[in-house]
Amino acid sequence: MIGFSLKCQEHKRSLMACHAACEPVLCHEDESSALLQFKQNFVINKFASEYFPSHPKTVSWIPKTDCCSWDGVECDDQTGHVIGLDLSNSQLYGSIGSNSSLFHLSQLQRLNLSHNHFNYSQIPSTLAHLSRLTHLDLSYSMFSGEIPKEISQLSKLLILNFCCNYVPSFPVINLLQLKQQSFISFIQNLTNIKRFSLSFVSISSPIPNILTNLSSLQHLGLYSTGVYGEFPIGMFHLPNLKWLIVGLNQDLTGYLPGSIGNLTSLEGLHLRQCRFSGSIPSSLGNLTKLQYLALSNKFHGEIPHSIFSLDNLRTLCLAENLFEGQLELNSFFNLKRIEYLYLSHINLSLLTKTISSNASVPRNIRVLDLFACNINEFPKILKYQNQLEILDLSQNKMHGTLPSWIWRKKNLWELILSNNLLTGEISPMMCNLKSLEFIDFSFNNISGRIPPCLGTFSENLHTPNSKNNKIPGIIPQEFMKACSLKMIDFSQNNLQGQLPKALANCRLLEYLDVSNNQISDSFPFWLGTLPQLKVLILRSNKFSGVISSPRNSTFCKMHIIDLSQNDFSGKFPLELMQNWDSMRASNVNDIKYEALYHYFKDQGINESKCEGDKAPTSATDEDEDEDSWFPFEFDWKVNVIGYGGGLVFGIAMGITYNWEKHALLWLIRVHRRVVRRY
Known part of the structure; x- marks a missing residue:
């Protein structure tokens, strides 16, 4: 009995131990409190993560619940400590202070704050207190300023990502900076780093040779960092390298050694828009895992045929090189998985040959850029590319009419055929392409009419260009109420008739250019109701009559309006210009306008010189009668142009003396009057 009793007690203890082991460990109260306090520093704003699928993870962070169950929080199964925090794409808007409660999570190993908006705040140097971090991702998070050198003290880091903190302007503005000495410190201290991304961080220094000592490195991102000088050749000897991204560094020089063929783990090589030169080694054909290859530089010689055997390649960019000779376009279609092919300005002639209808060619192409490739005919091999989404064949020598099968590409949303020798018509079959957003036929010899369905066949079309x-014939008269058109350019054709009043349905329209046609109409005041219209070019037509505009037609966003070389009569109505706030500058010296102003400046004419030639002698000279300050009747062909916050009036008087200098003086004077009046 005693033995049986002891066995029962042991069994009971065993069950209790098992129950304790199986029972989940709860989050530590102090860490739960730290997370809740951290949450209070932010507001949820879906635009903080607008470019990627997102949801507000911190909504699940509710007091008095186990923080280990919260969205984005990872705890150690044994200790209950928070060891991972993934708040990527969480719609967080705010900033992280140097004394943030985040830094109380002393056991944290993985921190991902990517794809949020931290309001251009600085990265706190106290991140270095999280000494156990192995993963730190601050990409796409709108941090700005200097990257703290202290972060290089996180010697356990395996992944460090500062990528893509930039303002999406043109050109892109990098928000983060890294000093050269800090760059070196990161490399010296992070000896086990596997993924190191500094893309879109302003570094502006040579790449340190010690980078080649990082034998564990798998991914290096230095895209658009301003690094310069000779690229360390030893980088092509790193045995574990999978991705090398150093594009858009225009002062970075180097060459591709034959030994690059030994990087058999390489999946992506991005050297676009640098100054690499020499020939492309045939050993690239050894990189059988390669999926992405971008080599837009100054490479010369021939394209090695070994490239066409890279069966896993999905993206190939060879644009803007100095290759020689001729090459069959069909060669690129030997790449079994190719989806994105960029060959613009390849400097050799691409030959297109007829292929049989039963030809076995890959049909995966989604984007094809053949801009300026000396192509003489429409490539017939494209007939079989039914996945095509973007096609650019502009600035070639293609002649004849468009093949009818191009209008059966149901996925096509961008078609660029400008600057060729194409003839014939724009087929009404175009209206079968419901996905079409952008189409450009400009600078060809097309003589057929614009398809009547242009304004009604698609809610996606935003830019038709047939300049x-x-x-x-006439511009199509019907435009749907859900019209998405933003830019229309029908200039320099033989169009007649009137502007279609249905254009008033295009509430998103920003740019309309019908210049140099034979359109006969009165001033289209009804366009003034369009809330986004910024540019209106009616030059060189047969518009006539007095310009008038009802009060509800204000052209409230107008930046540029060109009415020259028409048959308008009377004076330009002052009350219409009073509504053009977008043309008004807050600083009288801030006169910014497009080609006209820059043309004058290029001629050596500047404001001070013009002002000095004929300065006003009294206040009366500048403050003339309201009826006389705009002195030109429309038989002088007045051209009104405004741009970028300034208001100016260009004149085209059709006279031979040097009027540019006098015009610029007049532009400045009128600008100053407008600023004072309004």
Whole structure:
């Protein structure tokens, strides 16, 4: 009995131990409190993560619940300490202070704050207190300023990502900076780093040779960092390298050694828009895992045929090189998985040959850029590319009419055929492409009419451009109420008739250019109701009559309006210009306008010189009668142009003396009057 009793007690203890082991360990109260306090520093704003699928993870962070169950929080199964925090794409808007409660999570190993908006705040140097970190991702998070050198003290880091903190302007503005000495410190201290991304961080220094000592490195991102000088050749000897991204560094020089063929783990090589030169080694064909290859530089010689055997390649960019000779376009279609192919300005002639209808070619192409490739005919091999989304064949020598099968590409949303020798018509079959957003036929010899369905076939179309052709007839008269058109350029054709009043349905329209046609109409005041219209070019037509505009037609966003070389009569109404706030500058010296101003400046004419030639002698000279300050009747062909916050009036008087200098003086005077009046 005693033995049986002891066995029962042991069994009971065993069950209790098992129960204790199986029972989940709860989050530590102090860490739960730290997370809740951290949450209070932010507001949820879906625009903080607008470019990627997102949801507000911190909504699940509720007091008096186990923080280990919260969205984005990872705890150690044994200790209950928070060891991982993934708040990527969480719609967080705010900033992280140097004394943030985040830094109380002393056991944290993984921290991902990517794809949020930290309001251009600085990265706190106290991140270095999280000494156990192995993963730190601050990409796409709108941090700015100097990257703290202290972060290089996190010697356990395996992944460090500062990528893509930039303002998406043109050109892109990098928000983060890294000093050269800090760059070296990161490399010296992070000896086990596997993924190191500094893309879009302003570094502006040579790449230290000690980078080649990082034998564990798998991913290096230095895209658009301003690094310069000779690229360390030893980088092509790193045995574990999978991705090397150093594009858009225009002062970075180097070459591709034959030994690059030994990087058999390489999956991506991005050297676009640097100054690498020499020939492309045929050993690239050994990189059988390669999926992405971008080599837009100054490479010369021939394209090695070994590239065409890279069966895993999905993206190939060879644009803007100095290759020689001729090459069959079909060669690129030997790449079994190719989806994105960029060959613009390849400097050799791409030959297109007829292929049989039963030809076995890959049909994966989604984006094809053949800009300026000396192509003489529409490539017939494209007939079989039914996945095509973007096609650019501009600035070639293609002639004849468009093949009818191009209008059966149901996925096509961008078609660019400008600057060729194409003839014939724009087929009404175009209206079968419901996904079409951008289409450009400009600078060809197309003589057929614009398809009547242009304004009604798609809610996606936003930019049709048929500038500089021989298109006759009238502009289509119907435009749907859900019209998405933002830019229309029908200039330099043979169009007649009137502007269609249905254009008033295009509430998103920003740019309308119908110049150099034969359109006969009165001033289209009804366009003034369009809330986004910024540019209106009616030059060189047969518009006539007095310009008037009802009060509800204000052209409230107008930046540029060109009415020259028409048959308008009377004076330009002052009350219409009073509504053009977008043309008004807050600083009288801030006169910014497009080609006209820059043309004058290029001629050596500047404001001080013009002002000195004929300065006003009294206040009366500048403050003339309201009826006389705009002195030109429309038989002088007045051209009103405003741009970028300034208001100016260009004149085209059709006279031969040097009027540019006098015009610029007048522009400045009128600008100053407008600023004072309004």
